[in-house]
Amino acid sequence: MRSQFVDTSNVKVFHAALRALEMRGANEACLMVIDGVPGLGKTTTLQHWTARNQCIYLRAKKQWRASWMMNEVLEQMRVTPPHRFEDKYKLALSQIGQRLDRAQVDGQSFAMVIDEADFISRNVECMETIRDLSDGLEVPVILVGMGSIRNNLRRFPQVMSRVAQYVEFQPANEQDVRALFDGLCEVAIADDLVKFVHRVSKGYNREIKEAIASTERFGLRNDPQDGQAFSLRDLAGQPLMNDRQTGNVISVPEFA
CATH class of the missing domain: 1.10.8 (Helicase, Ruva Protein; domain 3)
Incomplete structure (x- = not known):
């Protein structure tokens, strides 16, 4: 079987939402939520897109806390995480900012993608850290869920208010x-x-x-x-x- 990426209807909807996110009016409204049951191609689509654009791709863990999440953010950028959370956060902010600046100079898209984000969508510590990173840099963050993330996020009005685009993957036609x-x-x-x-x-x-x-x-x-x-x-x-x-x-x- 060929190892080729195929642009399906869901992929086209994702790219349209991404274009709309990049043209948003409110700079702080830079979150996107992608939802849908497993098996519809969400992970394949986001992994392909992040690889082409050299973005940050993470898979959330059920036991994630903010410190563990920040470690993985830094490791994705091939940076050794410091010990204190405050230092992790400052370093991540600096490194992501540099990535974002390079992407803008090169005319590329840039975002941080967190797959299987249902695992952290009820975690106050993780969600507030994601909001802080997004607000601090106005960098798009794409939260990819497995069917329940949108409802879970209703607990966090400060996060919900920053979601500019919702995409729900549908079964293939x-x-x-x-x-x-x-x-x-x-x-x-x-x-x-x-x-x-x-x-x-x-x-x-x-x-x-x-x-x-x-x-x-x-x-x-x-x-x-x-x-x-x-x-x-x-x-x-x-x-x-x-x-x-x-x-x-x-x-x-x-x-x-």
């Missing part, structure tokens, strides 16, 4: 599934198979990619009928993916 097959799969796939994968995957990227890998393995071992793209009939009886609810294998139906 049929055009997204076609784009993922075209971009990732090394064999040609017919529309009826794309429609079937869209339906049984329920639009979850993880299941779609599982189906792409299964289809590709079959396709590289076999020739399609009449030299055409592989269809449902070609893959009749072949396992494609596991159902995330039951764990059962989902296979292409047999044809009489």
Whole structure:
């Protein structure tokens, strides 16, 4: 399977929100919340974007406190964290500020991304530290959640008031599934198979990619009928993916 990044509908919505955030009227309103159940491509999208723009990417931990979080911020910038929290904060502020200045000179986007932020979205210490960093530098912070972050943040009106953009990732549509097959799969796939994968995957990227890998393995071992793209009939009886609810294998139906 090709290691190619595919621009799906969710990716396009994210980039539109990012452009709106960069054009915000209130400078202090520089937080973005991205939410959605697991398996819709949030982490893949944000990791790809942060790597291209040399941004800071962190994955929140359930036991995070502000000091541990600041250690990881500094380690991401390849800076040894000092011992005292006050010194960690000042050093992070300086280092992030330098990164932000370089990005602006180079005409690039810059942000700090915190994935799985549900883990800290009820943590007063962490959320207030994030707000302080964002306010101090007017640097965008993108909080990526797994379904509950938006409701959790209602406990922090000072944080909520700084959220300029909300993005909720949605299940992939049929055009997204076609784009993922075209971009990732090394064999040609017919529309009826794309429609079937869209339906049984329920639009979850993880299941779609599982189906792409299964289809590709079959396709590289076999020739399609009449030299055409592989269809449902070609893959009749072949396992494609596991159902995330039951764990059962989902296979292409047999044809009489």
